[in-house]
Amino acid sequence: MKRKREMxxxxxxxxxxxxxxxxxxxxxxxxxxxxxxHDNDDGDEGHNCSDGHPATTIPTRPFLHVCNLVVxxxxxxxxxxxxxxKDIIHNIQRLESQFDVxxxxxxxxxxxxxxxxxxxxSRKRNSCSKALLWLTRSLDFMCGLLQNLVKDLSKDMEQVxxxxxxxxxxxxxxxxxxxxxxxxxxxxPNRKTFISLLKPKDETNxxxxxxxxDSLLVPILQDIHxxxxxxxxxxQKDKExxxxxxxxxxxxxxxxKGNPRSRKNLKSxx
Numbered sequence: 001m002k003r004k005r006e007m008x009x010x011x012x013x014x015x016x017x018x019x020x021x022x023x024x025x026x027x028x029x030x031x032x033x034x035x036x037x038h039d040n041d042d043g044d045e046g047h048n049c050s051d052g053h054p055a056t057t058i059p060t061r062p063f064l065h066v067c068n069l070v071v072x073x074x075x076x077x078x079x080x081x082x083x084x085x086k087d088i089i090h091n092i093q094r095l096e097s098q099f100d101v102x103x104x105x106x107x108x109x110x111x112x113x114x115x116x117x118x119x120x121x122s123r124k125r126n127s128c129s130k131a132l133l134w135l136t137r138s139l140d141f142m143c144g145l146l147q148n149l150v151k152d153l154s155k156d157m158e159q160v161x162x163x164x165x166x167x168x169x170x171x172x173x174x175x176x177x178x179x180x181x182x183x184x185x186x187x188x189p190n191r192k193t194f195i196s197l198l199k200p201k202d203e204t205n206x207x208x209x210x211x212x213x214d215s216l217l218v219p220i221l222q223d224i225h226x227x228x229x230x231x232x233x234x235x236q237k238d239k240e241x242x243x244x245x246x247x248x249x250x251x252x253x254x255x256x257k258g259n260p261r262s263r264k265n266l267k268s269x270x
Contacts, residue, residue, distance in 0.1 A: 056223050058109040060099050063220070067092050067135055070142050076197050077161065079184045083177055084169065088138050091131035098128045110227055117231040129231065134172075136224050141168040143221060146213040149195060157191040
């Protein structure tokens with residue numbers, strides 16, 4: 001019974017991400033993903049959201065649903081992810097509160113970023129922009145984990161988790177959080193167990209995790225990274241992290257050209 005529930009969670013995550021992909025395609029026909037490795041803003045201050053830069057639409061509710069499902073995946077990793085799990089839930093709640101103020105207007109995450117950019121509050125500690133920034137850092141971690149678990153089979157689960165954490169989250173965590181993570185790292189499950197919890201029941205190809213991540217979750221993260229940069233919601237260190245992150249290779253080589261599971265093909269399922 002527990003195994004069945006785990007499989008349902010994995011499938012639900014995939015379908016939720018596909019929902020965001022399809023909605024983004026419908027709302028933004030002909031939209032091309034931004035390449036964070038070719039950002040024109042070299043300074044620490046970002047552009048104003050209203051200055052004429054290309055905009056996109058990121059549906060708020062489906063995105064937050066994906067974030068909630070990511071929390072469930074983190075539960076499978078164990079106590080290592082307790083702090084991260086708590087942060088994700090807190091940031092989800094902050095965005096949900098803003099969404100509830102005006103569900104029609106804030107059905108698009110970009111509108112929340114625009115509001116705070118125009119108010120000059122994007123970088124305040126309790127801003128929704130900061131909440132979204134932390135959620136994308138967490139999703140970057142998850143992307144890296146799903147990609148690298150099947151990319152290099154010579155690495156064990158503990159090593160992959162530690163490397164992804166060092167790239168996406170550690171630069172922003174204080175020494176207490178980093179130290180706690182290092183101790184809890186010893187409690188992660190083995191690679192085979194974790195992968196088996198995320199794959200569809202009858203799926204034997206481990207690469208399916210990386211393929212689904214590359215074709216579904218990575219493009220959405222590219223859009224969010226671009227929006228955060230455009231609205232001045234990220235710091236220079238974040239831009240450098242994005243350029244060097246585990247998703248940069250995908251950003252440089254658009255998946256729609258060679259991946260049969262890309263958004264381009266999702267459009268044909270409508």
